[in-house]
Amino acid sequence: MRDLYQRLGVSPQANDEELQHAVARCPNSALRQDAKAVFEVPKHRESYNQTLTTLSDIGQLRARLGLTHGAHWQGDVANDFSLPADQAVSRHDELVDRVSQAVVLYNRLRGLRGIWLLIVTFIVGTGIGVGLGFTLSQTLAA
Amino acid sequence: MSIARFSPFELLLLKSRSQVDTAKLLLLAWVLVHRQHVSEGQRRRRLAQVSVHFRHGHDLAPIIHIAQQQDLKAIQLAAEVLRKECSKEHSLGVMHQAITVATDSGELSLANHYILRFLADLLNVAPLTLNTLFQELTGSPLAAPEDPSRDAYWRIHDADYYAQKAREAETAQQQAREAQEKAERQERERQQEEAERAHAKAQAEAERERNRQQEQTRRQEQRERKKRQQQESQEGAKQRNSYQRASSPPPPDRTTRALAVLGLMPGASQVEVRKAYRRMAQLHHPDRFYTESEHQIALASARFQRIKSAYDYLMHTYR
Numbered sequence: 001m002r003d004l005y006q007r008l009g010v011s012p013q014a015n016d017e018e019l020q021h022a023v024a025r026c027p028n029s030a031l032r033q034d035a036k037a038v039f040e041v042p043k044h045r046e047s048y049n050q051t052l053t054t055l056s057d058i059g060q061l062r063a064r065l066g067l068t069h070g071a072h073w074q075g076d077v078a079n080d081f082s083l084p085a086d087q088a089v090s091r092h093d094e095l096v097d098r099v100s101q102a103v104v105l106y107n108r109l110r111g112l113r114g115i116w117l118l119i120v121t122f123i124v125g126t127g128i129g130v131g132l133g134f135t136l137s138q139t140l141a142a
Numbered sequence: 143m144s145i146a147r148f149s150p151f152e153l154l155l156l157k158s159r160s161q162v163d164t165a166k167l168l169l170l171a172w173v174l175v176h177r178q179h180v181s182e183g184q185r186r187r188r189l190a191q192v193s194v195h196f197r198h199g200h201d202l203a204p205i206i207h208i209a210q211q212q213d214l215k216a217i218q219l220a221a222e223v224l225r226k227e228c229s230k231e232h233s234l235g236v237m238h239q240a241i242t243v244a245t246d247s248g249e250l251s252l253a254n255h256y257i258l259r260f261l262a263d264l265l266n267v268a269p270l271t272l273n274t275l276f277q278e279l280t281g282s283p284l285a286a287p288e289d290p291s292r293d294a295y296w297r298i299h300d301a302d303y304y305a306q307k308a309r310e311a312e313t314a315q316q317q318a319r320e321a322q323e324k325a326e327r328q329e330r331e332r333q334q335e336e337a338e339r340a341h342a343k344a345q346a347e348a349e350r351e352r353n354r355q356q357e358q359t360r361r362q363e364q365r366e367r368k369k370r371q372q373q374e375s376q377e378g379a380k381q382r383n384s385y386q387r388a389s390s391p392p393p394p395d396r397t398t399r400a401l402a403v404l405g406l407m408p409g410a411s412q413v414e415v416r417k418a419y420r421r422m423a424q425l426h427h428p429d430r431f432y433t434e435s436e437h438q439i440a441l442a443s444a445r446f447q448r449i450k451s452a453y454d455y456l457m458h459t460y461r
Contacts, residue, residue: 025457036293038290038291038296041296041303044296048290048291051253054176055256058256061217062263065225070263071263071268072259072263091218095155098148
């Protein structure tokens with residue numbers, strides 16, 4: 001399948017008027033006829049757009065997984081959607097990194113627990129003491 | 143130190159009893175989501191049926207939800223997990239499941255054509271192996287996917303639209319024919335009238351001729367008289383009358399000029415412009431003059447450039 005938007009030089013979000021203009025200006029008569037068949041009827045365009053989304057998603061996936069030139073995509077299967085391989089990180093490695101990071105954080109939290117408990121009881125104790133003193137002084141003044 | 147939140151699929155993967163099975167489940171759900179003419183409930187049941195032997199151990203609804211959103215990150219993660227952990231035999235099994243889920247004695251949808259090919263690439267299944275597997279499972283060879291970016295596809299899949307268009311064209315043609323007949327009839331009537339009028343005119347003409355001769359003689363006399371008067375009254379005086387300039391036609395704007403280059407009148411339609419451009423371009427293309435002298439070729443290419451720029455300009459303005 002071809003990416004007609006790319007070939008006509010318009011964005012996939014273009015409105016009908018822009019599309020019609022682009023179609024009318026297209027110098028290739030065969031492409032013009034195809035584009036007319038797809039874009040003149042809203043139903044056709046919608047269904048075409050769905051396939052286009054799936055295909056461009058797969059194209060991105062192939063680029064990220066290093067499958068741009070896979071055996072099934074040679075010839076003219078979907079050449080418009082074969083992107084150059086990008087250097088994105090592997091999602092799996094990223095996940096493993098994040099999990100290990102989370103584990104380290106958790107362990108540190110566990111290790112600090114004893115100290116934190118002490119600090120918290122101290123703060124609560126002083127808070128109660130100050131509160132009691134304040135109320136006592138209030139009643140005495142009265 | 144803050145960590146980005148784990149996405150729903152990452153959480154599922156971490157909680158799952160077998161990461162490969164969860165990854166497989168997501169990819170199968172992705173295939174299922176792109177099957178057509180199947181209800182939501184059927185999809186869910188089919189996925190449950192496929193995943194009986196999976197050691198996923200969680201609810202299927204979130205997986206289906208992720209697949210429906212077509213979450214690229216999740217699908218990429220699943221693909222990576224699958225690629226990392228699948229052996230050769232195992233990957234054929236996955237391919238097998240994907241094909242059955244995608245077809246189930248129904249037709250392979252367009253999106254699934256591509257998804258299956260993607261999965262085959264991912265699992266290192268050669269095109270030939272995929273074809274054989276597909277033929278064994280469905281009884282028909284894996285055809286090349288249809289191309290909805292072509293006119294021919296819609297002629298097959300939306301024949302109604304084309305039939306309607308043909309009908310409309312026919313009625314338009316008929317109307318045009320009727321209009322033409324009417325015009326011809328009017329033309330004939332007009333000609334008849336004109337003939338009658340011409341007859342009457344011829345009679346009137348003779349009368350007028352006589353009148354004109356009388357008029358002319360009278361006017362000449364008047365003019366001579368006037369001349370004499372003028373000569374008498376303005377003999378040395380300068381004439382201060384400024385000449386009234388004849389009103390020239392408005393300067394042709396760029397569109398008109400461009401149309402003139404293509405040999406068209408102002409107000410020509412886009413179709414006419416395109417036709418004229420084709421004809422002129424063929425006529426003046428420099429390649430036609432390659433047997434002639436350099437000078438001829440240079441002239442032709444200059445003409446061709448002029449025609450082309452006129453056409454480009456017109457195509458820009460016709461919005």
